[in-house]
Amino acid sequence: MPAGETPATIAPPVTRQQFRDAMACLGAAVNIVTTDGPAGRHGFTASAVCSVTDSPPTLLVCLNKSSSAASAVHANGVICVNTLAAGHEELSNLFGGRTPPEERFARGQWCASATGAPMLAGAVVAFDCKIVRTVEVGTHDVLFCEVVGLAEGGAREGLIYFSRRYHTLPGAPEA
Numbered sequence: 001m002p003a004g005e006t007p008a009t010i011a012p013p014v015t016r017q018q019f020r021d022a023m024a025c026l027g028a029a030v031n032i033v034t035t036d037g038p039a040g041r042h043g044f045t046a047s048a049v050c051s052v053t054d055s056p057p058t059l060l061v062c063l064n065k066s067s068s069a070a071s072a073v074h075a076n077g078v079i080c081v082n083t084l085a086a087g088h089e090e091l092s093n094l095f096g097g098r099t100p101p102e103e104r105f106a107r108g109q110w111c112a113s114a115t116g117a118p119m120l121a122g123a124v125v126a127f128d129c130k131i132v133r134t135v136e137v138g139t140h141d142v143l144f145c146e147v148v149g150l151a152e153g154g155a156r157e158g159l160i161y162f163s164r165r166y167h168t169l170p171g172a173p174e175a
């Protein structure tokens with residue numbers, strides 16, 4: 001559409017595909033959300049991650065109820081949100097695909113965070129969290145997560161998912 005023209009509107013009801021096509025216009029950081037504990041280790045790729053409040057530090061994660069990771073996430077009650085860096089595209093696809101949990105963790109270097117959830121070496125940042133509330137909305141559970149630990153991985157270039165493709169973001173210049 002040429003700049004300055006009125007955008008075409010879509011009549012209600014908005015379909016799933018129309019919603020997804022619109023959401024593909026929003027750039028988002030890519031994260032691998034992990035968990036570990038009595039229900040075992042698991043993880044999935046998530047772009048639906050957002051800051052809620054800084055007091056107490058809280059973020060939210062939207063988890064598809066049909067994900068193979070869902071039961072472990074709920075039972076363990078802890079997650080680590082590992083924000084991916086440039087070069088992590090393959091790892092993102094591995095955790096976003098239909099692979100068994102142990103095959104996912106065969107790639108990348110993982111260590112246990114304070115909550116026990118796997119933390120990725122080389123992530124841009126990692127948020128170690130306890131799930132404090134869960135709200136069911138449609139196909140997803142919205143997990144409200146209190147951040148109990150942080151690790152800055154030191155990766156310089158970020159990764160963003162936009163228009164159904166990965167893009168690299170340049171890092172801040174050296175101080």
Ligand SMILES: NC(=O)C1=CN([C@@H]2O[C@H](COP(=O)(O)OP(=O)(O)OC[C@H]3O[C@@H](n4cnc5c(N)ncnc54)[C@H](O)[C@@H]3O)[C@@H](O)[C@H]2O)C=CC1
Pocket residue numbers: 019020021023024047048062064096139140164
């Ligand atoms: N909240 C939701 O239920 C979903 C939201 N979306 C949004 O729509 C955009 C376009 O999606 P697609 O056309 O499927 O192609 P896509 O290529 O952007 O998505 C890649 C894969 O990730 C899955 N995915 C992406 N975001 C997801 C989410 N929040 N929950 C569960 N699965 C998710 C998709 O189903 C697809 O299998 C995505 O980038 C995302 O922002 C996509 C799928 C589901």
Ligand SMILES: Cc1cc2nc3c(=O)[nH]c(=O)nc-3n(C[C@H](O)[C@H](O)[C@H](O)COP(=O)(O)O)c2cc1C
Pocket residue numbers: 030043044045046047048049062063064066067068069092093095096097098099161
């Ligand atoms: C870029 C990208 C972003 C995604 N974002 C989310 C998300 O925010 N929430 C979610 O539940 N699934 C999301 N997914 C899909 C899950 O990663 C995927 O369903 C899961 O890892 C595979 O499901 P399975 O373990 O049941 O095979 C995303 C996938 C990709 C590739």
